[in-house]
Amino acid sequence: MIGLTRQTVALGGRTILRDVSFTPRPRELTALCGPNGAGKTTLLRALAGLLPNTSRPDPRQAAYLPQSARSAWGLTVRQVAELGRIPHGDSSAAPVERALHLCGVEALRDIRIDRISGGEMRRAMLARAFATEPEVFLLDEPTADLDPAAAHDVMRLLRRTADAGRAVVVVLHAIDLALRYADRVVLLRDGRIEADLPASQALPKAAALFGLPYGLDPTPRLLPPN
């Protein structure tokens, strides 16, 4: 099973993660939150086994979406999603079609990925992760570049995915999305886990972490879809 036990990571002489223990659990949507440079991405990469002295999970079991996923070549959206089948060594159409549908990029399937918008590209990259049909999703800012409605769509998809029995770990800057959709919020600061608690109780600690006030009073803002 994927997880870290008392993991310390140093890159280029700088310690980025200190003594971190974290295990994604099935049926759970976990949000990793914290200020810039807190070690969120490094924690996710350590879970994916991409750092020295970390163990690489079975690629059929875990899908990893990096923060700045770009394609060097102008593959079509469908060809990008098909890359998710490489761990299985097949090119079965059904999982790829399902993934394109789930991520809402069916209509773009034959368009080159360098000819669509940043948000559409982000969803195409997410479709690549879904095409693998893994047990664990490790997603670095899947809602970056997305418009508010699309961000809620993606978070609801991840909620449904966790409810269907998968473990989903997401790095999120949007605290409101984390509090609304996640089961569990892990707060990081300076490479340490400051708090690991249910989303319903996370707001005071998260606000303290960023040094921001928080409130429950309604302010003018966009509301999530019904």
Next chain:
Amino acid sequence: MIGRLAVLLVGASALSLLIGDGFIGTAPWPVITDIRLPRILLAVLVGGGLGLSGAVLQGVLRNPLADPGLLGVTGSAGLGAVVVFYWGLAASFAPALPLGGLAGAVAGTACLLLFAGRTPSGPSLILAGVAVSAVAGALLTLALTLAPNPFALAEVTFWLLGGLENRTLFHVALAAPPILLGALILLRLGPGLDALSLGEDTAASLGVPVGRTLMLAAAGTALAAGAGASVAGGIGFVGLVVPHLLRARMGERPSAILPAAFLAGACLLLTADTLLRLLPWVLPLSQPPPLGALTALFGTPFLVAIARRMAP
């Protein structure tokens, strides 16, 4: 596309068999088997190896400007040949020249993998390639200044320009096994190249052994392009241009163009070598120009076109 390229290759071979200085009349067989056939086979092998190496290197390094010359493979083959020249081995034992080139290509690749480290990444491989090219280029210049006589200097320079004239079936036998072995290694890298389009992290998370893929790409290039350079000298631009021509027609998925890149490289070099023999008939030339000069001359406009298309 593969079918069309195969037809094109057969057509180009037939044309190449008929065009040239030798007169096919009373005794056609010596001209065909001793002169034209080795030349056609070598053009196909060398061009195919260059085209396929270029397609794999551009894919694995995610760099549209990569070609076998970038990794220093061509340069070290040239150095190997010049060292043989310098020692005067070529005069007493004709096959020494291509053997020296092959040894140079193998040594250059060994240095390349050594410089790049145990688990190379794309940028580290490019930097190692630039280092190997620079060292090979410097030593080559040094060897040329130490040339025993002007005659040797001229001969080496002409060889470095690249060409396929006066090659025999011996050269074919020498070049074919490494080129075909290298091509086999390179053709198997397809899925890894596709995964690498999304970067080394994503490829690794998809289960692709990234370091091993880079090493196999370098080793396959040494065999497929290095062996070519050892019998035909430094022929540039084929490896650079062929993948771009194919991507415009077959889509940009790296694995999709691999087999076609071998065939297209073969067609391109064979056609260039055939046209080159026609040039003295239309231009005031005493002899055909070197093949390497011709490919570079025709390759440059393609490079400019690519640059213009990539500009926003």
